Amino acid sequence: MNKKTTWLIICLVVVVIIIAIIASSGKQQTGTNKSSEANVPVASSEALSKEAIATPEEVQQAQPVIEGSSKVIDNVVVTPTGKPVKNDALAGTAEAPQRTDISNPDVLPPEAIKLTVSNQGFNPAQFEVKAGQVVTLGLSTTDGVHTIVFDDPSLQAIRLNVNPEVGRAITFNAPTEAGEYSFYCDVPGHREDNGETGVMVVK
Numbered sequence: 190m191n192k193k194t195t196w197l198i199i200c201l202v203v204v205v206i207i208i209a210i211i212a213s214s215g216k217q218q219t220g221t222n223k224s225s226e227a228n229v230p231v232a233s234s235e236a237l238s239k240e241a242i243a244t245p246e247e248v249q250q251a252q253p254v255i256e257g258s259s260k261v262i263d264n265v266v267v268t269p270t271g272k273p274v275k276n277d278a279l280a281g282t283a284e285a286p287q288r289t290d291i292s293n294p295d296v297l298p299p300e301a302i303k304l305t306v307s308n309q310g311f312n313p314a315q316f317e318v319k320a321g322q323v324v325t326l327g328l329s330t331t332d333g334v335h336t337i338v339f340d341d342p343s344l345q346a347i348r349l350n351v352n353p354e355v356g357r358a359i360t361f362n363a364p365t366e367a368g369e370y371s372f373y374c375d376v377p378g379h380r381e382d383n384g385e386t387g388v389m390v391v392k
Contacts (some may be wrong), residue, residue: 243271254298254325257289258360261323266362276361278346285346286361294329297358301325306335306351306374306385314387318363329356335379339389340371367391 243251243262248271251260259266259274266274266286278284294303305312307330318324328337328349336350343364349357364370374385 241271242267242273245270247271254323254360255289255291255296255301255358257287258325258358259287261360264321264323264362266323266360274346274361276346276364277343280346280348282346286359288349288357288359291327291329291356291358294327294356297325297327301327301358303327304329304337304387306330306337307332308379308383308385310384311337311372311374311387315390316387317390317392320363320367320391321365322363323360324363325358325360327356327358334376335374335385336376337372338375340373344370363389363391 242265247262248260248267248269251262251267253260259268261267262271268274268283272284274286275284276286281288291297294305297303302316302318302324304316304327306328326337326347326349328335328351330351331353334350334352336348338348339345341364347359347361349359351357368391370389370391372387372389373380374383376385379385
């Protein structure tokens with residue numbers, strides 16, 4: 190074997206190893222987007238109903254799940270003043286969870302619920318969370334303007350609108366009451382004609 194052949198074999202082995210490393214680190218969970226971990230931290234009903242979880246200074250020091258979204262202290266999503274956010278507040282108000290723009294769903298943490306919406310509907314159309322769990326929900330699209338809105342008024346603050354250039358994310362505590370919470374796109378005709386609907390299952 191000459192030097193050229195030896196170097197060629199070494200280069201091929203290195204390339205194969207690099208490809209294997211990239212492939213194994215790039216694998217993502219697929220399926221119905223379940224929060225199936227048994228030890229997912231959740232907030233209690235009592236914690237969510239407290240007047241204040243932290244001081245504004247403590248909130249300022251806390252790290253958000255994703256830059257620009259509400260911060261989490263002791264498994265409770267809080268406002269900048271340290272009070273638990275209100276999922277039933279008007280979307281975009283100071284009491285509601287803060288929404289943030291995302292350039293790409295890949296910027297979301299691995300535990301985030303990553304939804305895409307198109308004229309064919311939501312994908313996945315169903316996801317599961319634990320009652321009280323901190324949920325980061327990301328929404329993106331490649332075809333036009335879409336939204337996600339929940340039917341239940343207790344979740345009116347959880348509202349995202351997206352277009353092909355901008356995705357959005359929001360961090361909130363799941364309801365403490367188990368059940369099925371339906372969501373849809375409220376762009377005229379999208380729910381009825383396109384079937385852009387789905388369900389968040391709270392266990």
